[in-house]
Amino acid sequence: MKTLKIVLINLFILNGLLTGSTSLETKDRVAIDFDMVEKGIQWLESINIGTGEEGIKKYFMSHVAPTRGCQAIIHHWARFREWNNETFYRFIMTALGRIPTDENIKNEDGSLTALGRRRMLWIQALNNTGQLRQDLAELKTIDFYKDSLQLAKQFLPVQAVLEAEFYFVLFGHSTAFSVGKENGFDFLQLPKSGDGKIDIQELTRTFAHEFHHTGFEYLTRQGLKDVKKEENILLVGILAAEGMPTYFINQPGKHLEEYKTSRNPSHLQVAADWEKHSARLNELYKEAEADLRLNLEGKKGQKELMSRWMSGMMGAAYVLGADMMAVIDKYLGREFALGIALDYRRFLTVYNQAAQNATAKGDKIFIFDQDLAKRISQ
Numbered sequence: 001m002k003t004l005k006i007v008l009i010n011l012f013i014l015n016g017l018l019t020g021s022t023s024l025e026t027k028d029r030v031a032i033d034f035d036m037v038e039k040g041i042q043w044l045e046s047i048n049i050g051t052g053e054e055g056i057k058k059y060f061m062s063h064v065a066p067t068r069g070c071q072a073i074i075h076h077w078a079r080f081r082e083w084n085n086e087t088f089y090r091f092i093m094t095a096l097g098r099i100p101t102d103e104n105i106k107n108e109d110g111s112l113t114a115l116g117r118r119r120m121l122w123i124q125a126l127n128n129t130g131q132l133r134q135d136l137a138e139l140k141t142i143d144f145y146k147d148s149l150q151l152a153k154q155f156l157p158v159q160a161v162l163e164a165e166f167y168f169v170l171f172g173h174s175t176a177f178s179v180g181k182e183n184g185f186d187f188l189q190l191p192k193s194g195d196g197k198i199d200i201q202e203l204t205r206t207f208a209h210e211f212h213h214t215g216f217e218y219l220t221r222q223g224l225k226d227v228k229k230e231e232n233i234l235l236v237g238i239l240a241a242e243g244m245p246t247y248f249i250n251q252p253g254k255h256l257e258e259y260k261t262s263r264n265p266s267h268l269q270v271a272a273d274w275e276k277h278s279a280r281l282n283e284l285y286k287e288a289e290a291d292l293r294l295n296l297e298g299k300k301g302q303k304e305l306m307s308r309w310m311s312g313m314m315g316a317a318y319v320l321g322a323d324m325m326a327v328i329d330k331y332l333g334r335e336f337a338l339g340i341a342l343d344y345r346r347f348l349t350v351y352n353q354a355a356q357n358a359t360a361k362g363d364k365i366f367i368f369d370q371d372l373a374k375r376i377s378q
Contacts, residue, residue, distance in 0.1 A: 028153075030145060030211075031165045034136065036069030037187045040170040041132050044125060053098075060089055069167035072182040079179070080306050095122040095172055111272070117265055118172040121188040125170065135190055135198065139168075144204045151204065152211035155248040157338055159222075160215035166207065175266060175313070176206050178213035185210070189266055205250050212245040216341050223343040233345060235295045235305050235317075236376055239288070240344035243321020244337070247329070252314060252322075253278070266313055273314035284320045285366040292348070293372055324351045327365060331357040348373035 043064050047056055064070055065085040077083040093099045095118040105116040112120065125132060149162060163181055171186040178184075185206065191199035220237075224230065230237075246252065252259070252274045259271035277284060291308065294300035309317035324347070328337040331354035340347050348368045355365040 027161045027163075028149065029163045030149065032145065033069055033165065033167045034140070035167075036064065036067040037132075037136055037168045037170060039063045039067055040187075041129055041136070044129050044132075047096075047126060048129065057089065060092075061085060065089070068165070069169040069184065072165075072167045072179065072184045073169055073171055073177075075179050075182060076174070076177045076184065080303065091118075092122060092172070095119045096126060097123070111269070112265055114173065117269070120265065121172045125188055132187070136187070138198060139190070142198065142200060142203075144200050144207065148204050148207035148211055151208035151249060152215060152245075155244065155338060156212060156215040157219060157341055159219060160341070161218050162211055162215050163218070164211055164214040166210070176210050178210045178217075180217055181214060183207075183210040183214065189264075191264065208249045209245040212249060213241060216241050216244065219341045220344065224345070227345075229298075231302065232296050232298055233376055234302055235288070235292050235309065236347050237344050238305070238309060238317045239321035239324065240340050240347045241321075242315075242318045243323075243325045244341065246318045247322035247325040248337075252318075269313040273312045274319060277314070277316045277319035281319070281323060282366065284316055285368075288320055289368055289372065292368075292376065296372070296376060327351060327358065328354045331355070331361075345377045347376075349377045 043056075043059050046059050051059065065088070070085075070088070074083055074085065074088060077088075090099055094101050094103075095115065097119065101115070103115045104113050105119060107113055152162065153160065164183055165181050166183045166185065168187045169184045170188055171184070172188055174184075174186060175189045176183070176185045191202040191206075193199045227233070252270060256271055256274060259267040259274075262268060262271075288309075291300055291305065295305060309315055309320075325337050325340075328340070328351055332350065336350055336354070340350060352367050352370065352373055355367045358365040359367070
C-alpha cells in the first residue's frame with residue numbers, strides 16, 4: 001500500500017496504520033487504520049468470482065478476522081454477549097443470506113429490523129465492490145481528523161488526553177463504537193450527501209463523538225480510581241458518556257428534518273428513535289430513576305440496562321442524557337456540564353442543582369430523588 005501523508009495534522013498511513021501526533025496537544029495521539037476495509041473488499045470480491053463456501057470462510061478467517069479493525073469489533077460486542085471470530089462470521093453470512101434464519105427482515109410497521117438493515121448494507125456492499133474501492137480512495141484524500149479532534153476537545157475538560165486508535169471496519173450494525181482507546185467506524189455506513197460525495201460534516205461529528213468517548217474514558221480512569229463496584233453505577237455512566245457528546249456534538253434534534261428526508265436508512269432510524277424517545281421524556285426520567293436505584297443496589301446489571309437504554313440506532317440513554325446535559329448547560333453553565341466528565345458520579349447531583357435553579361425560575365423540571373443522587377455521588 002502506498003504511503004499517504006495527511007498534511008494538516010502531520011499524520012501518516014504506514015502499512016494500513018496512520019500514526020502521529022496532532023498540533024492540539026503534544027500528548028494527544030491518533031491512529032487511523034483501513035486494513036479491515038481493504039481485506040474485507042478483497043474477501044467480497046472473492047465471493048463474487050464464485051469461491052466455494054469452504055474457501056470463503058478460510059479467506060475470512062485468514063485475512064479479515066486477524067485485522068485489528070475486526071478484533072476491535074470483537075472487543076466491542078464481547079462486552080455485551082458471547083462474541084468471537086466464528087460468531088461474527090455467522091453474523092455476516094446470515095446478513096448475506098448464506099445462512100438461513102427465522103429472524104424477521106421488517107417490523108410490523110414496515111421499517112427494517114436490525115437484520116434487515118444489516119442485510120441491506122452487506123448485499124449492497126457485495127454488489128458494489130467497485131464503489132467501495134472508489135469510496136475508500138476518496139476517503140484517504142480527505143483530512144477531517146484535526147477538525148474532529150478539535151470538536152471533541154472543545155467539549156471536554158482541559159485535562160483530557162486523547163490517545164485513540166480509529167479503525168474503519170465492515171460491520172453492518174453500529175455506525176461507530178468506542179472501547180477505551182479502540183474506536184471503530186462502519187465503512188458500510190459511510191455518510192453521503194445528495195450528490196453522492198462523502199458527507200464530511202457528518203463524518204467529522206461522528207468521529208468527534210467517538211474521540212469524545214476516548215477523552216471521557218481517560219478522565220474517568222483518573223476520577224474513579226476509588227470505585228470498588230463500577231458496575232453498580234453503570235447506568236449513570238452511560239447517561240453521562242452518551243449524553244455529553246450527543247448534546248454538544250451530534251445535536252440530532254438540530255438535524256432531525258435532514259435525517260427524516262434522507263435516503264440513508266440509518267438516518268431514518270435515528271430520526272425515528274429520537275422522536276420516539278423525546279415524546280416520552282418525562283417517563284424516561286422516572287424509568288431512569290428506578291433503574292439507577294436498582295443498578296446501585298446490584299439488582300439490575302449490564303445486560304438488562306444495555307438492552308433497555310442502548311437499543312436501536314439512537315437509544316433512550318442518548319436522548320435522556322442529552323436532555324440532562326442541556327438542563328445543566330442552561331441553568332448552571334458550560335463549566336458544570338463539562339465537569340461531569342471528571343467524575344460522572346456527580347451527574348445526578350449537578351443535574352438536580354440545575355433543575356432546582358430552573359424550578360426557582362418557574363420552569364417545571366424533573367428532579368431526581370436527592371438521597372439516590374447523594375448515594376451515587378458517594
